[in-house]
Structure formats: C-alpha cells, structure tokens
Amino acid sequence: MSSTGSTYGGSSVGAGRTHQASVGDTDVLAVSPVEAEHLVTDTAEDLSVFDGLTVERAQAIIARYPQARSALLPMLHLVQSVEGRVSQAGIQFCALQLNLSAAEVSAVATFYTMYKRKTCGEHLVSVCTNTLCAVLGGDEIYKKLGEHLGAGGKRVGHNETAGEPGAPGSITLEHAECLAACDLGPVIQVNYEFYDNQTPEKAVELVDALRRGEKPAPTRGAPLRDFRTAELELAGFWPEDEPGYRATVDGPSAAVETLRGAKLAEDRGWTAPAMPNPPLPEVEKK
Missing domain, CATH: 1.10.10 (Arc Repressor Mutant, subunit A)
Incomplete structure (x- = not known):
C-alpha cells in the first residue's frame, strides 16, 4: 500500500495523487480560442486613418x-x-x-463597455435590462428587437449589428445595465439619448425609423446624432454653429415623473431636517 501522506490537519481525506501529478502539462496556446499571434501587441499598426x-x-x-x-x-x-x-x-x-x-x-x-471592439452601426441602440426596466418590459423589448433586426431566423444578439457596420441605417443592439431612468422605464437609448416609457411596439417603430434614415426626437435632451458624431461630442468637440447647438442641448431634460417627489414636497411644505455639520478631525501633517 503506497503512502499518500496526510492533508487537512493530519487527515488522509483528499490525499493521494494530485491532478497535476496524474495529467501531463497542457499547451494553453494550443487550446486557446484566440490565435497566438493575436496575443502579440507590439505589431506596428497602420495609423493613417487618424489624419x-x-x-x-x-x-x-x-x-x-x-x-x-x-x-x-x-x-x-x-x-x-x-x-x-x-x-x-x-x-x-x-x-x-x-x-x-x-x-x-x-x-x-477593455474595462468600459462604452468602448467597442467591433465597429458599431450608424446607431447604437441600448436597451436597459436591469431589474426595474426588465420587470416593466425591458427583457421583452430586447428580445423583440433582436428578432425584428435579425435575418434568416437568426436573432441579433448583444453588440451585434443589423446591416453593414457603419453604413447608413445599420443598427448595433446591446442590452445595457442601469441607464439611470428607473422612473421612466422601460427605457432605450439611441447613441446615448433617451427614449422613455417604451413598449416592444414603440421600440420596433423607433428602429424602423432609424433604418429609413430618420432621426426621431428623443424624449428629452439633445437632438439625435449618429453614433460617430455622438462620440466626437463626447470627446469635447461641437458643431460649428455652437450657439445653435447649445440652444438645443440646453433644452429641458427633466421629466415630470422625475420631479414629482420634489413638486409634492413643495406643494405640501415638506422640508428635510438640516444636515449635521460636525467638525472634521484634524489630519496629521506629513
């Protein structure tokens, strides 16, 4: 009888040949779904697209x-x-x-989901599928849009595109975690602009309009831009007509539902107690 040694504080439970001892080494590159050359990052890329x-x-x-x-x-x-x-x-x-x-x-x-590794469509349609929106119909909306945008019996899935990516009328679909509009759920964003109180039918009408080249007005906030223009604005660059642009961006963005609690408190004279303001402890000097 071979000696197995002891484990777990002297017990022989679990002792014996280890998995490492019983199998040979595995070539992780050989079984990787990613080709080995893709793991090399020091290859010089063509940067001419960035003029x-x-x-x-x-x-x-x-x-x-x-x-x-x-x-x-x-x-x-x-x-x-x-x-x-x-x-x-x-x-x-x-x-x-x-x-x-x-x-x-x-x-x-690769940490932030807002940075895409596959080319997006002309429009990025984000369906909130977090808890409240999901309960109110977000999951149904996401499923319906996937089926509607699909072809040949195949649904469009998360971060997949209907149409040629980047071409007019192409749409990339994603399910998104909380879009911070629970009071207006279910919500959809198109290129990060809000379309509130959605239904599967309204969502289908919205994407069909986008595919026809139309830009339906968001529920609130700025006028709709295509994905790449929205990305340029997120980088901090505005259209040449900045005053006219700001006039549209600075329009009302708060919904009645969002302000309902504040309005109710104002009508009834409710106020919150003052916040305590204790002295802060001294910080040891370095």
Whole structure:
C-alpha cells in the first residue's frame, strides 16, 4: 500500500495523487480560442486613418489636463468617432499621443463597455435590462428587437449589428445595465439619448425609423446624432454653429415623473431636517 501522506490537519481525506501529478502539462496556446499571434501587441499598426485633424484634436484634448494620461477617456471617444470602434490601431494612436504603453491603453479600453471592439452601426441602440426596466418590459423589448433586426431566423444578439457596420441605417443592439431612468422605464437609448416609457411596439417603430434614415426626437435632451458624431461630442468637440447647438442641448431634460417627489414636497411644505455639520478631525501633517 503506497503512502499518500496526510492533508487537512493530519487527515488522509483528499490525499493521494494530485491532478497535476496524474495529467501531463497542457499547451494553453494550443487550446486557446484566440490565435497566438493575436496575443502579440507590439505589431506596428497602420495609423493613417487618424489624419492631421484627428492629431490636432488629440493635442487639444491633452492640453485640457495637467497630466497627459488624464486625457485617455476622451481620447478613446475621439478614436471611436473616426473608426466606430477602438481598434488596435486606435490603441496605438492613443498610446503614442499620451506616451503610454499599449497595455495601459488596452486595460482602460477593455474595462468600459462604452468602448467597442467591433465597429458599431450608424446607431447604437441600448436597451436597459436591469431589474426595474426588465420587470416593466425591458427583457421583452430586447428580445423583440433582436428578432425584428435579425435575418434568416437568426436573432441579433448583444453588440451585434443589423446591416453593414457603419453604413447608413445599420443598427448595433446591446442590452445595457442601469441607464439611470428607473422612473421612466422601460427605457432605450439611441447613441446615448433617451427614449422613455417604451413598449416592444414603440421600440420596433423607433428602429424602423432609424433604418429609413430618420432621426426621431428623443424624449428629452439633445437632438439625435449618429453614433460617430455622438462620440466626437463626447470627446469635447461641437458643431460649428455652437450657439445653435447649445440652444438645443440646453433644452429641458427633466421629466415630470422625475420631479414629482420634489413638486409634492413643495406643494405640501415638506422640508428635510438640516444636515449635521460636525467638525472634521484634524489630519496629521506629513
């Protein structure tokens, strides 16, 4: 009888040959679904898509911040406004402009869901499927849109596109975590603009209008832009007619439902007690 040693505080339970001892080493690259060459990030990419204007805009973004690396988030939006996604070329462009490594840029670009690794359609349709919206019909809306936008019996899934990505009328569908509009659920965003109190039927009408080239007015907030224009604005660049643009953006954005509690308190004279203001402890000097 071979000795198995002891484990778990002297017990022989679980002792014996380990899994490592009983099987050979596994070649993780051989079984990886990602081809080995895709794991190499130091390949020089063609950055010609980022023309002189893009470089000028990148430098303008960097100039807003005391430290260049702080400009990374709007820089990634700038890249998406050019390509409709964050490609390896876009990652290298940001790295070169900000004097960062490609790994540092990739860590940020892959952390946030707003940065897309596949080219988006002309419009990004985000359906809130978090708890309250889901209960009110968000899951049904997402399923209905997937079926409606699909072809050949195949539904369009999360981050998949109906039509040629980037082409007029193309739509990328995603299910989104909370869109911060629970009082107006179920909600949809198109290129981050709100369409409140949706139903499956209204959602289908909305995407059909988008596919026809129309831009239905959002429930509140700014007029609808296409995805790449919205990304350019998120990077901090506005249309030439800035006064006219700001007049539309600065329009009412709060809904009646959102303000109902505040209005009720005002009508009934309700006030909240004053917040306590205890003295802060002294901080030890360094």
